[in-house]
Amino acid sequence: MRIATWNVNSVGARLPRLLDWLQTREPDVVALQETKTNEAGFPTAEVEALGYSVMHVGDGRWNGVAVLSRVGLEAVSRQLPGMTEPRYAVADCGGLRTVSVYVPNGRSVDDPHYAYKLDWFDALRHTLDDQDPAQPLVIMGDFNVARNDADVWDIRSFAGSTHVTPPERAALESLIDWGLVDVTARPGKNDRPFTYWDYRAGMFHKDLGMRIDYVLASPSVTVQDAYVDREARKGTGPSDHAPIVVDLTLPS
């Protein structure tokens, strides 16, 4: 099974590239984030025409997540308990419980949105309280946290910034500590498996990026291969995030 996660930064603006990418990469299950549209605005017909079932939640503004699957899709949850924003969608896809998450950005450490981000993480962690560790599960998406100093281009540039603070990292770590594996992408042309580069200042071309998107997999998922699809960040009209593509096998 091939799975992928991608923050598309508007599924409307990204539609031609998304459809091309689905056809060339042929993932079985896809988690999308930051669709920036509502139910009516999601390009369901275009995606279904490529053989995918679609689950999407969004209110049309700065959030929205989806799960696409061509190996069956049964919706499990559309809302993270206690949180109203559409940043969480869960579906069972061909034996794999698939969670698409778009963790709040946090904005700045003195902003209420930062506390909201930590609360959101806490709520996400609590969903694992009832989770069977033996069930094949992936939680993937934009976590808006760089797990280690090496996951940003220069940690000195992040003094006082969100995405690298100990509380944020502890929140991400608590998910992993439950028993999930941080699926590591193989090195590409560059050693650092960044998934996000700011649009500004030629950051992508200088490879000044951040690893803030993750695939977290439960132990019964066997990973065959994983890579950051940098090609999707190149050319005309890319998202500011690149997808992570993972080939895996599930227990029979």
Next chain:
DNA sequence: ATGTCCGTAACCTACGGA
């Protein structure tokens, strides 16, 4: 290293958010 891009609301440009 705040230099771009996105959607919105309202217009032919400014703004919030990332």
